[in-house]
Amino acid sequence: MVTRNQSSATPGSHAYRTIWRWHFYAGLFVLPFILILSVTGAIYLFKPQIDRWQERAYQGLVTTGTVSPDRQLSAAMAASPGVRFNYYRLPERPGDAAMIHVIGVDGAQRDIFVSPQGKVIGERDPSAKISETIARIHGSLLIGSWGDWLVELAASWTIVMILTGLYLWWPRPFRFAGTLWPRLSLKGRPLLKDIHRATGFWLAGLVLVMLASGLPWAGVWGSTFKWTRTELGLVNGPQDWKVGAEGGHAGHHSGMQMAMPAIPVKAGLPLSVFVQKAKAEHLAFPAIILPPHAPQRFGPPTGNEWTAKSEAQNRWLGRQVTYDPATGGETGRRGFDDQHVIDRIVNTGVAWHEGQLFGWVNQLIGVLTAIALIAVSILGVLMWLKRRPQGSVGAPPVVEGKARGWMITSLVVLALLLPLFGASLIFVLAAEWLCRRSILSSRS
Secondary structure, three states: OOOOOOOOOOOHHHHHHHHHHHHHHHHOOOHHHHHHHHHHHHHHHHHHHHHHOOOHHHHHHHOOOOOOOOHHHHHHHOOOOOOOEEEEOOOOOOOOOOOEEEEEEOEEEEEEEEEOOOOOOEEHHHHOOHHHHHHHHHOOOOOOHHHHHHHHHHHHHHHHHHHHHHHHHHOOOOOOOOOOOOOOOOOHHHHHHHHHHHHHHHHHHHHHHHHHHHHOOOOOHHHHHHHHHHHHOOOOOOOOOHHHHOOHHOOOOOOOOOOOOOOOEEEEEEEEHHHHHHHOOOOOOEEEEEEEOOOOOOOOOOOOEEEEEEOOOOOOHHEEEEEEOOOOOOEEEEEEEHHHHHHHHHHHHHHHHHOOOOOHHHHHHHHHHHHHHHHHHHHHHHHHHHOOOOOOOOOOOOOOOOHHHHHHHHHHHHHOHHHHHHHHHHHHHHHHHHHHHHHHHHHO
């Protein structure tokens, strides 16, 4: 019981001990996910560098005898009969091969690399890219929708772990040493606790932003957000990110819609015309040219227009321009500033999450965040092992007493904001109730 002069914030209080228990079990559950997601996330931050390294055989080629994009397209189509042209990716630098993405009648996708001289020099399955494999592990643990739900559940409980950790971190009474920095004069578990608390505090904000920026493409949270965004009329127009395992983690996967039957379009200008127009736009790499009725990664097919667009991970640089296929005249353009403020916020979070908002600085912050999160998690385990009695889990004991109003309100708010956490909370509370019943029965 909490005595009259005992604050709810003191280590011996009912509130403190209850939150400590929640923090412990949340940390125990999310630990393996933190390790997997931190490692894969840190690797994925370097997607541009990884992709360019993997395409190194198609870069720095001779530029003498360069042919038109139409000749390159013809060579790619001749090398893969029966496929449909989906888009042409502009070379990033002079001497790089053009990449032509095609879709077969069965929906199978291929990337065909064509030299500046119009010779097919390689092809690949885009889903076999190193960065795509890392993305699938990071987003769905390679087990589809179940993995996507598990990742979202772990992210939700990690948010709970951080918030409860911040409550436990607050010094009582306040002191700088041991709170904002560890007291290195300590030894053993007290030193580990100081490092855990101080590092956790400085890390908390970065991790919360990282987790929150990943929720819009998580299966359950993202679907709820998408419904709210569209059905309630908050935002007009399609969102340019997909949700769940099939859509790809933050649009990481290159999965397009399934191949569509060819739709006749009126005769128009060739690909080369629109490639030149796209080059004049100086679109950020990767810049692609989509023909009329091509399926897109985000949103509906292109319609009866040619589309030049940038799919840069830095969403601030994203831009697309559409052209009339017969005249080549511009029919519309859309950039980051044309999006609704809600979409701009989400896309900024996506760019930050992927480490591309501020270039290498963003990547460095992401890597340091991942390393620090792993370190704090391991320190938590070491602290637990040092105090755990032999033959026991060593969890903080169940405490008796009524939960305070602010604790109940906080749980309800978190359950509403994090649907999977709310669903799992019912199971956790039921287990806690059974645990209490067991303790009371053993005492009687």
